[in-house]
Amino acid sequence: MQIRFDKLGVVIAAIVAYAAFVAPFATFRANRIVPGQARSILEALPTATGTLLLAIIVAAALIALFKTPLVLRLAASVVVLAALALLIGVAGTFLTPAGDTFARVSPASGFWILIFAFTLLVADVLTRLNLSPLARIGVLVVAALAIGLLLISGRWDSLSILKEYANRADSFWAEGSKHVTLALGSLAAAVIIGLPLGILCHRVERLRAGVLNVLNIIQTIPSIALFGLLIAPLGWVATHVPGAAALGIRGIGTAPAFVALFLYSLLPVVANTVVGLAGVPRAANDAARGMGMTDRQRLFGVEFPLAFPVILTGIRIVLVQNIGLATIAALIGGGGFGVFVFQGVGQTAMDLVLLGAVPTVALAFAAAIILDAVIEMTATKRRVETA
Amino acid sequence: MKAWFPSLLRLALVVLLVAFVTSPGWFEPLLKPLTENNAPVIYNQGSLLTLTLLHLRIVLIATVAATVVAVALAILVTRPAGAEFLPLSRSLVNIGQTFPPVAVLALAVPAVGFGEKPTLIALFLYGLLPIFENALTGLTTLPANVMEAARGAGMTGWQRLTKVELPLSAPIILGGIRLSVVISLATATIGSTVAAKTLGEVIIAGLLSNNLAFILQGGLIVAALAVLIYDGLSAVERYTARRMGREVE
Numbered sequence: 001m002q003i004r005f006d007k008l009g010v011v012i013a014a015i016v017a018y019a020a021f022v023a024p025f026a027t028f029r030a031n032r033i034v035p036g037q038a039r040s041i042l043e044a045l046p047t048a049t050g051t052l053l054l055a056i057i058v059a060a061a062l063i064a065l066f067k068t069p070l071v072l073r074l075a076a077s078v079v080v081l082a083a084l085a086l087l088i089g090v091a092g093t094f095l096t097p098a099g100d101t102f103a104r105v106s107p108a109s110g111f112w113i114l115i116f117a118f119t120l121l122v123a124d125v126l127t128r129l130n131l132s133p134l135a136r137i138g139v140l141v142v143a144a145l146a147i148g149l150l151l152i153s154g155r156w157d158s159l160s161i162l163k164e165y166a167n168r169a170d171s172f173w174a175e176g177s178k179h180v181t182l183a184l185g186s187l188a189a190a191v192i193i194g195l196p197l198g199i200l201c202h203r204v205e206r207l208r209a210g211v212l213n214v215l216n217i218i219q220t221i222p223s224i225a226l227f228g229l230l231i232a233p234l235g236w237v238a239t240h241v242p243g244a245a246a247l248g249i250r251g252i253g254t255a256p257a258f259v260a261l262f263l264y265s266l267l268p269v270v271a272n273t274v275v276g277l278a279g280v281p282r283a284a285n286d287a288a289r290g291m292g293m294t295d296r297q298r299l300f301g302v303e304f305p306l307a308f309p310v311i312l313t314g315i316r317i318v319l320v321q322n323i324g325l326a327t328i329a330a331l332i333g334g335g336g337f338g339v340f341v342f343q344g345v346g347q348t349a350m351d352l353v354l355l356g357a358v359p360t361v362a363l364a365f366a367a368a369i370i371l372d373a374v375i376e377m378t379a380t381k382r383r384v385e386t387a
Numbered sequence: 388m389k390a391w392f393p394s395l396l397r398l399a400l401v402v403l404l405v406a407f408v409t410s411p412g413w414f415e416p417l418l419k420p421l422t423e424n425n426a427p428v429i430y431n432q433g434s435l436l437t438l439t440l441l442h443l444r445i446v447l448i449a450t451v452a453a454t455v456v457a458v459a460l461a462i463l464v465t466r467p468a469g470a471e472f473l474p475l476s477r478s479l480v481n482i483g484q485t486f487p488p489v490a491v492l493a494l495a496v497p498a499v500g501f502g503e504k505p506t507l508i509a510l511f512l513y514g515l516l517p518i519f520e521n522a523l524t525g526l527t528t529l530p531a532n533v534m535e536a537a538r539g540a541g542m543t544g545w546q547r548l549t550k551v552e553l554p555l556s557a558p559i560i561l562g563g564i565r566l567s568v569v570i571s572l573a574t575a576t577i578g579s580t581v582a583a584k585t586l587g588e589v590i591i592a593g594l595l596s597n598n599l600a601f602i603l604q605g606g607l608i609v610a611a612l613a614v615l616i617y618d619g620l621s622a623v624e625r626y627t628a629r630r631m632g633r634e635v636e
Contacts, residue, residue: 007471109498120475123482127474220569220613222576225590225606232421232599324487328577331594341493345581350497357490364485372481 009064016061023110031102044091077121092158104160133373160351179336183322190265198273215267230256257334265318272314276307309379316371323364418600442585453514461522506578514567521563525556558628565620
């Protein structure tokens, strides 16, 4: 039998070799802001455990290196990811001197690169398996549950990022819910206004270029400037329009952030509605007209359902973009996970940055996967129905 | 609208922009009403011209690097030898776009320190994605008969790539570069939260001292740059598309 190498496997094995044997696995610091000292896998873990981890990693890298069945590759990478997730917690406990409450242990570059390499392998297998949309959501849910269980079990409590969390558990959830409200609320507002506006642009050709140009120009204003520029008009509204202040409209804080996110969201929603409606086959429209459907019936019964996947793509773009942009709201007192990111940058406490950045990335990632799956489902359903 | 009107508008915008960054003092009366308590009207901790040039420099370096890497990667995964990587690279691009810029910036700081470097890294990563995506579209949607003809004419793989495939995909790749530049121009302002010297400095100074005039001048310069560069690159794109006989959407 001839031995054949897997091309991606060669790349992954090279990355893994570097991460496992050269790069540091964990960083130890005497307190949260001093520079850290690097620790390799064998230094960061009890000898037996460290050797076991290295053995698992090497075995998995070999499985990746050669052409092996997909299921085996998937199993190998899941085993390594689970081992890494469990053992980084062990490293935290092992490296922290007993009773020392100032010492901080955080995952270092080697750990992150190993996670990246094996996630790459999982992603490759999942891409090659060509999973159905529902199965993809299933994988996401299982992964989220596993991480949730690890967090609840307290196995990661010895890590620096969770010590930062422990110090701000209350504000973490408050800022988190603000972040989600900002991202989802501005999306909802953009859909409520953007859909009718898109339909109007589709029907009235003279409006189209003008509206899309204005929305395009809004996109070019840098986010931090737009957030800042809205402070003044909203401050004016708050003091001059009766009842506005009672609604929570103020110059700084959530209101300008909400309006800025809403303005950025309009373009993808409106543009995709226009593109989706323009892509409705003429035959479908003619048939609907021939059946004697009114304009209204045609819009809701024919055009809108056919354009739906394209509109949904616009909504996906907006949601992922909003989750990211909502971090900037913290600069103008709007709250959200950005609060921790900017505090962390200010104090050069990187674990605090991570406390803000990791949930943001996770949220955006989950939103992208779920919406991609939903888009695929509606698109294929449509194709089956029209076939 | 008359055909010359947009060109005139663009010219006026260029003149206004140049006048503003070179002698912002002229515009002081216009911005004066936006400040309170005799606060300075024009950014006074550095010249707007220098900041504008530094801003453009960061965007230029990041875009050139991103273009080289993204196009090289797209070429690699569309050759028979790299075909195995194609599906994975597609999903990676998709995943990469979910990382928020602020997170990338902040996470790059421990690795490379404060200043221009983290900004360059973030801009480079964000620039990669649209260019790669468009280069991939361009290289995978070439008309089959043209490729067939090139092969029939006895061209080698390298000749086909440089004389047929790349020139034909140039307009689409340019479209990706244009997107990437506009995103980078805006993202570079966020770089000032980690102490990069860009126009974001003016905006952040305005946010910190509650000075609307600062926020407005920083924001408008970036927006004007973005609109002008977007227009300019669109024109280049239309020109190459006409030459290549390809339609740009």
